Amino acid sequence: MAETSGDGVVAALTEALGELVLTEPSLRAEKAQDRSYHRGEPPLAVVQPRSTDEVADAVRICSLHSTPVVPRGSGTGLEGGSTTSAQSICLDLSQMDQVLEVAADDMYARVQAGVMKSSLNAALQPHGLMFPVGPGVDASVGGMTSTSASGTTAVSYGTLKENVIGLTAVLADGTVVTTGGITKKSSSGYDLTHLLVGAEGTLGVITEVTVKVHPIPETAQVSIWSLPTLAAAAELVVAALRSSLRIARVELLDELTVGALADYNGMTFPVAPTLMVEFEGTASDVAAQFAQFRTLAETYAATLADEATEVEESARIWQARHDALPASLSLVPGSTPMISDVCVPISQLAEAVLAAKKDVDDAGLIASIVGHVGDGNFHVAYVLPPEDPETFEKAKAINQRVVARALEAGGTCTGEHGIGSGKVASMAKEHASAIPAMQAIKQALDPQNIMNPGKVVPPRPHP
């Protein structure tokens, strides 16, 4: 039975875990939400375990008190996946920051859930290896796994789904399970690994992750292309994907983003629909691919705006892409973002982006559009001025239209940001026939509904 005061569960947690249980109001307030516009309420306490066993202890105690458990990684989520309620416990995994194993010959790494992508890459670099998957912002491996994140490299390396091969997780009753393994493939039994990837902590708390790692390429070359129209950009991407080219990354920036970047960090390209294209491999291979792409690009009237083969210059150019959101926000002082994250079949991309752009323009909003266009995934980042409920409501309405059109086009309401608390209703529309099965699985693994309740899967109607 849930306690309304929460004193009992906090006392029990403190008895078991001591100073790992924190109740300072400022910390509780800080951990109540992620980077999105979704707001939570300060939780009863913030627990900062350092091991799977400590997570298991915490979850077992919460289970005994029927207290909701909200896991949290680096707090960089964009759909309210880690927002807490006043009666919940925040399980802050940021102290689980140990890289447990780098198996260079077997090309996997095993990390605690709180390890940041940058820390993992620092551990891999001496072995000539890397973990290239994830968002532009640095984030925890556990959080990225829980939201099935991806980013600019998914077109070549896949998402977290394709790169996680095993997990350790704590289930709702406090039992610890290990799923998957360390081999490159397996067909042994139910794939619990991928049931937990993207479940956002609603079926269990991910405490350790085993990921595939990849050789650092000898060379990478990024080039920037200006296109006459968005449709031409999309067509060029489809043609490149269907060719023998192996695209490492291909990103779309709209005119507003290009303009904002010039003001923000001095990157000046022609104000036009812009593609950033990267090839990886040996120097000769990259040169040959670039030449082949140039020929293709010219048939779509693309013009080369910039290119870089040196590591530093490439990093500077990619920083421009990662600055897209802050650059757009800098157009309106004090603003916060709301971000659409739909993914459509690539053949539908130009139409979907143009329709979103028209909605934004018709409503008089400021919003940048960027896309992982090789995957058909694009973001509309609505810039929300402070204390402006009218703009907020307008953005929300457009976001819903963007999602509705994506679903009509056979797409998904979220390519990589997850469902969180923001897209539960959209998911119910997207997966209408599968929701009862999802609810049955949730009920089977979390009968008290204490694992990040209210996120991802709509509640099951009580009989």
Next chain:
Amino acid sequence: MAETSGDGVVAALTEALGELVLTEPSLRAEKAQDRSYHRGEPPLAVVQPRSTDEVADAVRICSLHSTPVVPRGSGTGLEGGSTTSAQSICLDLSQMDQVLEVAADDMYARVQAGVMKSSLNAALQPHGLMFPVGPGVDASVGGMTSTSASGTTAVSYGTLKENVIGLTAVLADGTVVTTGGITKKSSSGYDLTHLLVGAEGTLGVITEVTVKVHPIPETAQVSIWSLPTLAAAAELVVAALRSSLRIARVELLDELTVGALADYNGMTFPVAPTLMVEFEGTASDVAAQFAQFRTLAETYAATLADEATEVEESARIWQARHDALPASLSLVPGSTPMISDVCVPISQLAEAVLAAKKDVDDAGLIASIVGHVGDGNFHVAYVLPPEDPETFEKAKAINQRVVARALEAGGTCTGEHGIGSGKVASMAKEHASAIPAMQAIKQALDPQNIMNPGKVVPPRPHP
């Protein structure tokens, strides 16, 4: 309540589905098992639906009669995944043979479960596309999906897991669910697609599959290399995987297999541990990769035994690989195979293979060893003479030792053949901590335990 005669369920199926319900004894006997040594009992009837709705009708009727449903694709399984019991219904999906959609620009295809890999490729070829994943033998897409199959191309294209993006399935109560979608990525909700991939029909009957498809490469070049030792072969593969090379396929054949092939199809290579290595891409890219690999191979004292860049010549060489099993069986007239299918971290591969070889030699058995060595996956194919229970028991004992050593090395009891009825006990060892969660999911989705019972997941103890 299950009926002992089965007359009721067959009558009800016949009333609903008419001539799709077949009860000829010879057909029932034929559909009682797959290609493995596992034997089933003739089922009550064989139902051959042509649509998802007909599958749903059949499952609903079986559910009402508490009658087990055993789905069957092309019947090419190797672990008894589709063996039937005398009280079950065989749901033979081979008539569901329609390619429903080829989306060339969006690079996916949607097929009915019974479509053969060869038929899918015939439909894709005019678009310059292919579906390269799957075993050497032709098999149904639904069956490959259900067993999480892979084959020689997994090292570059992944397994069925990485290539299935959406499914239609019929659950135990006859409801139809669609999972996943047609986009390249999504982070919306529980990944039911990958819960069903590899579940071998124990959670639902897969009726339609949406797969990623890939451009046909401009050129492919296969070369055959003789190595001084098995350990040298494994070390060369690790070095190649960690380099900038992009290996399309890399297969290991042991001396016995090489010798058997010479007799069987006249392919003569030096009798030595042998690697078949393929590169794909543009002609110049392939030539550059081959030159780089040659330099690497020579440092491991590998010698080039054969090579082919022309399509016909390559096909002839790959046929040699696909003939490995019949060639080995031809050594003993009338023999049948039992096949180990373990996967280990690649660093453990040489040791695992050598230990298996020693076991085989010590027992005086005939067994060929081949491996998808880029994945750490290898097969020991024990040649079982007819009516020879002693050899059968010896092979079984070695198979168990091969699996036990694989698990000790951090590997899996099955890389691609699935669990079926043959490896349930091994899976329980491999996933000890996760079995209760698997049982809870099975119980939630199939409370009567009618979906391919006895396969994959060990039965839940009754309270």
